[in-house]
Amino acid sequence: MTRSTAREIAVHMIFSLGFGTQSAEEVLDSELTRERFEELGGESSLYDQFPNEKQERYIRDLVRGVFAHGPELDDYIARYAVGWSFARIPRMAAAILRTAMYEVLYMPDIPNAAAIDAAVEMTKKYEPQEVAAFVNGILGTFVRTEFPDTPAKPEKGESSGEEA
Numbered sequence: 001m002t003r004s005t006a007r008e009i010a011v012h013m014i015f016s017l018g019f020g021t022q023s024a025e026e027v028l029d030s031e032l033t034r035e036r037f038e039e040l041g042g043e044s045s046l047y048d049q050f051p052n053e054k055q056e057r058y059i060r061d062l063v064r065g066v067f068a069h070g071p072e073l074d075d076y077i078a079r080y081a082v083g084w085s086f087a088r089i090p091r092m093a094a095a096i097l098r099t100a101m102y103e104v105l106y107m108p109d110i111p112n113a114a115a116i117d118a119a120v121e122m123t124k125k126y127e128p129q130e131v132a133a134f135v136n137g138i139l140g141t142f143v144r145t146e147f148p149d150t151p152a153k154p155e156k157g158e159s160s161g162e163e164a
Contacts, residue, residue, distance in 0.1 A: 001049045001051055001052070001055050003055070003058065004118055004121075004122075005046060005049075005055075006051055006055040006058050006059050007058075007062065007099065007118055007122070008046055008122055009046060009047070009051070009059055010058070010059045010062035010063050010066075010099060011092075011095050011096055011099050011122060012031075012046075013027050013028065013031050013032070013059070013063045014062070014063055014066050014067075014095045014098060014099055015091060015092055015095040016031070017063075017066075017067060018091055018094070018095065023067065024063045024064045024066075024067035024068070025064075027063065028059075028060055028063055028064075032051075032056065032059060032060070034050050037049075037050045061107070062099060062102065062103070065102050065106055065107075066098045066099055066102045069102060069105075069106070070098070073097075073098045073101050073102060074086060074094075074098070076101055076142060076146075077089065077094065077097050077098070077101070077138065080138045080141050080142045080145075081134075081138055084134075089134075090127055090131060092123075092126045092127060093123055093126075093127050093131050093134070093135055096119050096122050096123050096126075096135060097119065097135060097138060097139070099119065100115045100116060100118070100119035100135075100139055101139070101142065103115040104116075104139075104142070104143060104146075104147070112143045112147065115139075116136065116139045116140065116143065119135055119136075119139055120132050120135055120136045120139075123135045
């Protein structure tokens with residue numbers, strides 16, 4: 001399993017947090033099990049392989065972190081979604097934006113460009129192209145404004161952080 005796959009699984013869980021009253025721990029306890037992966041594996045190849053220990057920790061860190069910092073992340077999204085109310089942003093796109101912003105803010109081992117690229121690619125999978133462009137714009141402006149001294153793209157030879 002790649003980091004991109006683990007990230008997408010985390011985004012699915014983060015997406016589901018927006019529909020109920022479950023905590024991050026409750027979602028993780030019900031969704032991040034071998035049994036649940038076996039059930040979902042028949043529906044989506046994303047769940048064909050259960051994460052190893054490192055990948056599981058990454059998924060747990062993302063889901064817990066996005067849940068714990070939800071209001072802060074939503075404030076950033078609202079601030080950078082110029083001309084859009086937060087309610088207008090598709091829920092999957094919001095889950096992807098929250099995840100990428102959390103990675104940028106709280107996971108320094110993941111290059112900003114890798115977080116943005118992964119978010120845009122994932123958005124293309126679930127939303128129309130114009131939403132992917134919107135996500136790219138929000139994240140690019142967020143990183144340029146909040147981290148002006150950080151390069152927008154990884155330097156030559158710098159890892160994208162996508163290895164499992």
